[in-house]
Amino acid sequence: MNVKGEEDHEEMMKMEELRRGPWTVEEDFSLINYISLHGEGRWNSLARAAGLKRTGKSCRLRWLNYLRPDVRRGNITLEEQLLILELHSRWGNSWSKIAQHLPGRTDNEIKNYWRTRVQKHAKQLKCDVNSKKFKDTMRYLWMPRLAERIQAHSSATIVSNIANITESASTALNYNTNTTHNITESPQVTIPQAQATSNTICSSSNATSFSSDSPISDFAHDYPNHGTDDFQAHIDTDHLGFIESLISPSGYYHQDLNFQAMEQNTEWMSGDLADNLWNVEDIWSLQQQFNY
């Protein structure tokens, strides 16, 4: 065996010692314990020092996506869904960038959400997730509906509080539905202008007439930490301003869409969020009104 061969063999031996696949409780404990004592970083040496037969990469991933104390687990909330849609429309698949604006959520989690939920619906609609058709469907149907539901769920608590804040903040931010404004340090939440000149912004005639029967428990489920400092802290004022802007009559419903008829005709706005927001048949029939 030549020198190169020996090196390869040694590398293989090292590889054989390394564990892969799901982490055990013992491994998790070792990693948490080590990081709590010595901090994170230098992942390869950390893995060795902690006695873990894992690559540094694997340790880093396990820590960031699962073991970190501030990782927020559980269902993606309405608000988070709305934010993901908006930020994705702005930045595309920059998951880590998007994740920075969803406290406690990891890029991996957001990526998985996008792939399993959003792309699934694009597939069902037989259109590309990056197509104008799909983006418009998101923008003019899904996002306003999410915003409506968020307000319906939280009108007595969060949004009313935030609305006050937003109102005062909007002055400082020179916020209105036709401008952009800052979210934390960088995202510019653009309030869409309904296809520029060809489609004008219009109001929904009965935008607040639904979802009021949604059980309050939904809210408790979606916002398990609401009311806590932590939760309040993660509600960015500007995010809520953005949500408010999506809600008619100041929102940006497509003028050609007959939402009143749709709401009378479907049940897709009530019940479980994720499924009912995307009643494919309803959306598809509405899409015909886009005159593509």
Add this chain to the structure above:
DNA sequence: AAGGGATGCAACCGCGTTCGC
């Protein structure tokens, strides 16, 4: 009850970037 497809998510991989020597 079983088995096969669908789904969701944790984990891995490859590659580009950053850092430190």
Add this chain to the structure above:
DNA sequence: GGCGAACGCGGTTGCATCCCT
């Protein structure tokens, strides 16, 4: 400035679980 190691990101895979027949 060059080089290797470490880091971070987006894409992909593998597997456990769920659901339907």
